[in-house]
Amino acid sequence: MIPSLSLEIVVLLLGIAMLLVESFSKTEDKRGLARTAIAILSALVGFSFFAKGNGDADVAKIFYSADPTALFFKRLALVTTIVVLVMSLEYKAVLAKFLPSARPGAGIGEFYSLPVFTCAGLMFMASAVDFILIFVSLELVTISFYVLVAYLRRHPQSLEAGVKYLILGALSTGFFVYGITWIFGLTGETNLHAIGAVLASREVARAPLLFGIMLTLVGLGFKVAAAPFQIWVPDVYQGAPTPITAFLSVGSKASSFIVLIRVLEPFLGVAGVGEPVIKILAIIAGLTLLYGNLAALPQDNFKRLLAYSSIGHAGYLLVAVASVSATPEGFGSSRIAVGYYLAGYLLMTLLSFLVLIIVANHSRGDDLMHFNGLARRSPFLAFGMLTSMLSLAGVPFTAGFIGKFLVFATAVQAGKYVLVGIGIIAVAAGFYYYLRIVAAMYWQEPNDDRAITMNPLSKFVVGLLTAAIFFFGIFPQPLLNSLRGASAPIAQAAR
């Protein structure tokens, strides 16, 4: 058994070591760095199964919790980072093109090391149960993203994306901190459990408390791309380097959701506060579902389409979060639905971005039409993309279906039939825009007949992700087990 915190320390040390090697090594080809990082992070995924929880610690005194949920989300963060690094290797040509450099290869090393720092931030977020640690880890993630999004210095779109992300990100962080100060001012605590205890033990003024919660919701809404705080998403996703887009849409979202759940936990049980918060969450969920899915319909750029789809999926996840009054454990539990959904979402989104990068390398573009006839040029990649799209659309026997199944089970159980109704519209729209890619790949003739090459590692990862989507779509038990035993589920607080 190893202490859970050592995982983060290793990741941070790895990041620092990579920066040092990048500064002092003379080699032009920096891919070795990324490969080393991939190997070490993969080993860490294995080690995470031997990580020791700190369940015996006094929950009101710690800022770092190592419960099963935290470990689960740490693994998600690690896997995401590994695949993002694999993508970055495929992305080398684009990087070289848009990076001004005195000598070849300069400036690429940071592109491999910054995601490792982001990963450490995401892992801290997964464990954070204190507003201070939540804020610090969130900033570690966000600041490394500011750099990564604007990484292609000669690409105006990337710069534009960077500026938008920076300004709106800073603004939302401001809201978040302001919210924390209100809550701290009312309760005198920053630890979430301690806040819960204070709220349970004495009367706290309702209006200012609600105001503080709303402000933190604005900050987190920005991170998870929930409407009406989603305006930045399409431009940033389209402009950012593709591996970073994938990282943003998976890693950042997954950890923000666990933070959202943890932050809401202490407030749901408070009379006069829990119900309005849930109501507002439900409204946000409905808006996000509708906006993401309907705006995705007319998109012709694949990255932009995935950006809107990512908003849409945030909507499904929020439906589960807004249904917290359901039974705490077993079928229909919000936390399990969110965890499972995010795991499936990770697999399918990363797979689609990886295929996109490989295809874009050969087609000089990432519009839908560049996928025309992919089934002929590379049946393997087309099948991978097909799997990913089916899973995103929620077709049975894929991980995405089980996720959707669980999300709507929580919604039905909580009696949120309006959200279910909106969900029906969203799902129908999803069928259309996801299948447009399938139609392009299978119905259309290829624009050019050159075979598509990729490095063996990418091929292996595409195969692995495809297999995982089917595996977890047919056998959900392993993932459920690893989510199981999660500490006090949010709904318990609601009682």
Add this chain to the structure above:
Amino acid sequence: MLNLIIFVPLLAAIAILLGAPARKCALGAAIAQFALSLLAFLAYDRTKGGFQFLSTYAIVPEWRLNYFVGADGLSLLMLLLTGIVTLAAIWLAPKVEKREGLFYACLLFISAGAAGAFASVDLFFLYAFHELALIPTFLLIGLWGSGERYTAAWKITIYLGLGSFILLIGLIDLYLAVPEASRTFNLIDLQQLAASGLIPAAAQSRPYIFLLIGFGILVSLFPFHSWAPPAYASAPVPAAMLHAGVLKKFGLYGLIRVALPLLPEGARQWAWLLLILLVGNIIYIGLVTIAQRKLDWLLGYSSVMHMGYIFLGIAALNLVGVSGAALLMFAHGLSIAALFAMAGMLREKNLTLALDGFGGLAKTMPWLAFAFGLAAFASIGLPGFANFASELTVFFGAFKPAAGLSTANFQLATVFALWGVVMSAVYMLRAYRAIFWGAPGKDAETWIDPAKSLRWPIVLLLAALVIAGFAPGAFYSYVRPSVEALLPK
């Protein structure tokens, strides 16, 4: 045995995608599937009854979710239908020029999905297996279809995707309607729970309406039917045969298997709505069918229309009506598959299938004229075919529906349905006359009957129709006990 019926086509499809010889492999799988389903049908012990050939594998024990297959008389009849139509469809598949492997793999996926749905005794897998057919249909119509194939493919896929999702909500609602301690996806257990009154009457109305609309969209219940005719008109022949013949029966099967036993109170409450909609199917779509001027569209609409009779049998909620509906599902599947198959043969000569482009074919294509005549008569419901035996039963059942339903309304609906038979006769006979009699159309002299090898699949379909038409009792002996077990006491 049931596992083989599902997984032989599935594995064959995967093998084909990985590069096995497409047609040989597909045909082999179809023959195996047919033989196995026939064997299972004959090996079923009718004196013992109930579900047989059970096999199970736990998936999520805490939700009582298992991969669980088993078959009673009703499932076996549907599996037999799947086997026969799959074999005929794959045998008749025309030469495919582009991507033959994908074509056959898609057909096999549809067949495996249908077989899986009919053989599942677990709610989750019953649903999931049916969805296996969704994307193959999308690819089949878009890639190898004719006419307005893109529009048709989008329409059917989004419509059915939507229908399935509504159905999923209904199934979740149904699952959650049971008290928490005894929740299960196992249909046999669920049925016992329902029989002992664990699904309160008040909680049945909402899940039932979700199920009715969800299944209804899949079966092209009026007014959710508009996906069906364009899809069948554009789909390649084997896809149309499989979809109209087998897959569309899933929604009806689901109503009988899931909704009737588990939500009988819901079914009673919503009977009025179903009656109105099914009369819409029969009368409104019947009139629309008469107005059609192209054979493929005519057949597509007629298949929508005939769903009305089956719904009528199910709505009656009594043994006679529901078992008639079950046999009618079998009969309609065979007859519509045969008709689509022969329409495909005619399409090779006349691309648009416009009725006024034909004429006088009885002289040059006597075999096809005879076979088409038989299938058309069967479709109208003439004595000697399974359609007659089953439609008649449905009418008897509907004329005196189960207790608690309004006899007058049902009798009115039955009268409408009887007029529907007349409409069927009008459009089928008119089409038959336009194609096979009268003055020969352009180049009609050069048209000849299909090759001998292509006749066998049609003979197979028609033979099954005639056998079931002359000996309906043998088939009812499978269906009746199963239906009796499903109906609320």
